[in-house]
Every structure is written in C-alpha cells, then in structure tokens.
Amino acid sequence: MPDLPAHEATRALFVETARHHRVGPLAHVLLRELEPDLATEFKIDRDTAIANHVSTSITLDAIGQILDGLAWATFKGPVLSEHAHPVPGLRIYHDIDILVSPHELRQAATRLLDAGWTVADFRDMLRNVDTPGEMHFISPSGTLIDLHWSMINMASTRRQFSVSTYEILERRVTVPLGLSSTWALDHTDALTHVCLHAALTGAHRMLLILDADQLARQTADWDSVVARAHHWGAQTALAIVLARSSALLNTPVPENLDGALGISTGLRMVTNAVDRIAPVPALRREASLARLVARSSRPGSGGTLTAVGTRGIQGVAHRLATSRRQPTHLHREPADTAALEAYLRAVETHAGVTR
Template sequence: MTRSSAPTGSYAVPAPRVAARAVSRTLVDVCTGVVRPLALDPAATQTLVEAARFHRVAPLALSVLGRSAHPGLAALEADRLCAMATHLQACGVIEQLAHELADIEWAIIKGPVFSEVAHPVAGLRSYNDVDVLVAPDSLREVCRRLHLAGWLLVDFEDMLAAEDPPGEMHWVSPPGALVDLHWSITNMPSRRRLFEVPTAALLERRVPVTLGPTTVWTLDPCDTFVHACLHAAQSGANKLVYLVDVDGLSRLVSDWDEVVARARQWGATSQVCLVTRRARRVLRTDLPVDLDTRLGIPWPVRALLALTDRVAPVPGARRNAGVARLVARAVRTTTTGTVRVLSRSAARAALERVRRVPPGIALRRRSDEASLEHFLSAVEAEHQRVGIASTGTTEGTPGDHQRRGRPVAVRTRRRSDLALRRHPE
C-alpha cells in the first residue's frame, strides 16, 4: 500500500474542540508516517503527549515528529528510552528461554514480535512483558525448568487455585523481566468457551523469527494476524497501537482466504471484522474490499460497527471507558448475541459507576506448592478432556471441554508428586 504524500500547511488551533481534533489528527499522522508542521500551543502539546501515552504510541510519536518539532515533545524521550530498554531486555530473556526450552515446542507471541516485525520503527513498540506459548502437556516441565533456573512465580494463590484455570501464569526472570507463560492464548475460561483456538495447531504451524541475536519461533502470519485482531477486540480496540499492529501485520499476509478460514475456525470473525474496519478507517490499511462479506458478518452487526466508529473514533479516545471499547468487547458472531452481550455489558458498566467502593481490600497470599499443583493438574485435566471431546471417543460427551473442574483422581494427587520440587528424584 502506498500512503498519500505529506500535505502542506499546518494545524490551526483556534478552539479547544479544534485543538482536540488537531491532536487526534497528529496521532494518526504519527501512526502512518506523515510529517507536517506542528502549530500546537503548550496546552495542546501536553494533550498530545498524554494522548500518545494513552494510545501507546509515545515512542513512535517522538521518532516521527522529532524533538525539534516542539519543546514540549521532549517529555516523550523517557518513553522512547523505556521502550528501547524493554525490548532489549526482552531479547535477552528470549535468548535465555531459547536455551532453557531448546527441546520443547514453544513460541513467542505479541509484544516483542509485533515490535520487531510490524511496528513502523522496529524496537519502539510499547509493551510490558514477554508472552510465551507452550502446549498444555508441556507446561509442568517448562515450569520445572524455569524454577530450577532461578525464575520466580509471582501469581497469587487465588489465581492458581481457581476451579477454572486461567490461560496463563506469570514468572519473573532472574534479571527482573516479566514473562506471561501461556498454555492457551485466551486467558479467561469464559472466553475459552467462546473461541476455539487449539494450542497444538498453533505450535504445529509456527515459523521462525529473529528477535535480537536469537532466532526463535512465533505464530505463522495468518495465526498472528487473527490473534492480533482477537486480542485487540478483547482489549477494547480503542488504542492506536492495536491498529498499528494490525496494519503492519497485514503486509505479512499472503493468503486472505486462510485468514478467513482461521477466523471462522476460532469463532473470531466478528473480532477480525471490527478491528480491520477500524484499521482501514483510521490508518487506511490496505485490506481486501470484500473481507467483511467473506467473514460472513450479518449486516446489522456491520451497521453497528460503522455507527460506533463514526460516533466514537479511536483517535479521539483519551480514556479506557467508552463506546468504542464497550462494543469491541461485546461483539459476537450473530446480531442477537451482540445485542444481548452489549446490553448486559452496558448495564454492568452503569452499575459499576454508582456502586459503593468497598472499605478495604482483602490481603492476597502468594502462590504456594499446593496452589501450583492444583493449577498444573487442572490444566492437564482440561487438556485431556478437550482431547477426548475432539477425538470423539466414548469417554466424555461433546461439550465436556466446556465443563471445567478437576476429576477426583486429580484432586487426590499427593503433593510429593509435584514435578517442581527443587531436587527431583
């Protein structure tokens, strides 16, 4: 795709509303690489700095606009240095992971990959942690290796002891880098019931990618694109960084029929539709003109998405709460499903605004050996149930993978069986 050349002229700021529009327009220019003279007063420049941070494009803004564009932009230097330091640290952690997990199937997803292969300026995408995907039946061994290598598990007890296991756990490397260790790319159990994304298939299709000095694995371009859309929609798709990711990743896709097929397999067609529509509208991302039709999105849902983008454009967002985020998180594959979830979400949001804040916060305990064993056993049990359901054996019935909880045999596992003890026999 060839973007239009930079237009002449400068931004005029005669009124607060016009100033807000000028800031939004500047943010879009930052994301598309358009450079034009800035004519922002100090207040508007401060608004630009805050908006760039909200949209997680602050390092990119400084790179595109330059330090000399306005003295107020110097505040973004800290964001640029932080992004660079985070990416360098992530590359070091990934190199260590490549050593520890050499004979295990795994893949790096999201942040470091997006920063390296999809961001307009490689290494400057804002992200906070390294996301690693492993197979559910490898999770125990991966945890054992990280533990023996001096990594620290930082989850709380209630997170690991939940009846329905979350799709990720959180580790800190010896140098202090945060790593989200996923056995599923959908973290919440309720979302795993909505989206069928088998980890084994993702790892089977993985492709090599070079991050810093190390060549590791990531999801293939189609899986990466659909996952980026799904993750963006679940997060609200109300920040420009999500659209920048999808814009950059779209250039790596060579087979849009396969993208549509994966979206259908995952049950994520509406999420792909929503995010790609926003990317096309805001960043003029070059996408197939008939993508919405191929995804099979009902026209009432498409109309809702179009209306949302008109009344709540992403570049104008300055806080998380809002219509754009509400619709993105509620959209479903059918009109009735979308309306039902949207109504329920709107009612819940209204209640949260008026409900009384509790007087105190309950103390949370760090995870221990028992909660970790519970979590690993629950993941293994769920993985086994999904496998039984998918093979159609007589054990279990269709839909068993949606009924969580551990069988009695797993609950009675002796704690001495825990594979993460420091000195295994």
C-alpha cells in the same frame, strides 16, 4: 505530521493522548525534525522502549535454552516490535508472552523454577476455579513472562472461541529477533490473534490498531486469514479491528472482507456508528462505547449484538455497586507450592492429561 497549535495546553493534551495510546516512541520519531521541543517530551518513551526490547531479546534467548525440546512460541510484544512496527524495536510492551501446550505446561514451569525464575502469581489466582489460561513468572533479572497454555485467559471467554494451542504450535515458525532467533506464530495465526486480542481488550488504543495494520500490510493470502477467523470464531473481532484500522490508517484489506467473514449489515451499521461517535484517536480513558462494542465480539453478528446489550447493562450495575461498596484491602498471599500444584493439575484435568 500532526498540525499542533502552539498553545501549551493543547500540546500537553497531545502528549497525554499519545502516551495513553502507547505510541510515544513513534511520536518522538515523527516529531524530532519538525517539532524538536515537543519530540523531547517523548525521548524517555523511545529510550525505554529500546532498552526494554534489547533486554527482552536477551531474555528470550535464555528462554529458548530453558525450553529446548518443548513445543513453545512467543507472541505479541517482542515479535511485533521487531517485525510488525513502523520503527522496529520501538513498540511498547511490558512482558513476554510464551505459549506452551497444556501437556507440557508442568515441564515448562519446572524448568523455569529450576533456572531460578519465581512464580509471580498470588495463591488465589492459581486456585481460581475458572482456571486462567496463563500464569506468571519473573526472571532472575526481573523480566515478567506470561506463560500461557491458552491464548485466551478467562474461561468464560475461552468457551466462546475455538483457538487450539496444539494447532498453533504445529504451525509455529522461527523468526530472527535481536542477535538470535525465536519461535513465533505463523503469519495467519499472528494476524488473527492480534485482531482477536485487540477486540477482547477493547481495540481502544492506537497501538493495537497499528499492530493489525502492520500485519495486514504483510498479508498475501487473505483466504487463509478468513478461514482461520471462521475456525476460531473470530470473524467479528477481525472485522471490527480491521475496519478501525482501515478507517484510521488506510490499511489495505479486501473489498469483500465483511462478506467473507459473514458480517451482517446490521452489525456493520452499529460498529460504524460507534466509531463515528467514539473515534479511537480521541479516547483518553478506559471506559468508552468503542471499547464496549469491541469487547463484545463473539462468533456471529447476532451473538455480538446481544453481548453489547448484556455488557452495557452489566457495566452500569458494576459502576453502581462499586460506588456503594466500601473500599477493602484484602491481604493476598504469594503463590506457594500447593497453589502451583493445584493450578497445574487443573490445567491437566482440563486438557485430559493423565499422570
């Protein structure tokens, strides 16, 4: 239970910070008995999370029927909400992530379109020469899904890691969700991906740290997790995220985890210093040193430290360029049939699919 002064400004800051870290629904549960007035501030967060999860469960059941016979799995949002959250069903998420193989992406997209779903991307997004690892659909009821053929969206980042969609789908498992069941990642893939995803987005929100904590607490076979991290090139991401989780939430991890992951003393000194200077719970904005370091996660300590310096310089240059640039309002065209075909062909070329 947080010790909150009665000062109105402090309590308002607490509400703002909890929402920034996307833990408003949990704050409601934590506060409703001892601080009912403050808990009321978060009631809408809790109600929204519950309604979203119920709606998503229904949509996932429909997706299962649409994609029946294809190899697919959902990950992140709904599965974490139900199976890796302190209060099941209260994790905040805004879309459904679906993974299919590059070989079956065209078939999955065609089935969704035939079922009345619409493409949510713009034309330039689907024609991007650095083919994104996902495209987006909206269901007839308005639910957004990210349809992935790769777990990593940006081509430049994808090349840094070895995350095979085919291997992940071979290991998929069924889990209960809502009143039905769905395909999901196996536990080792789920924990490794949660850490990699958190790191690549900055590991700067408590919700992402909490995801790692909850999955780590369910882990019995750490040798498999370490092996998967090495195979994917995600050792640094795993080390950074689980170190923050252990420091903030007392997550139980093996004492020799850094050694097993090959994390150098130099890198650990840097990450520990950053976490002291810019602790995640105190962050209330996107830009931060903690986010910079986590997003620089690369296979090997040397590659990560190099990426930290490179990203720092690029960030300064970007901010300077942005401050000098006049605002522009480009007219973006919704994706059409030709753009969709261009995207599907690019994915198939990338995967070596012959048609």
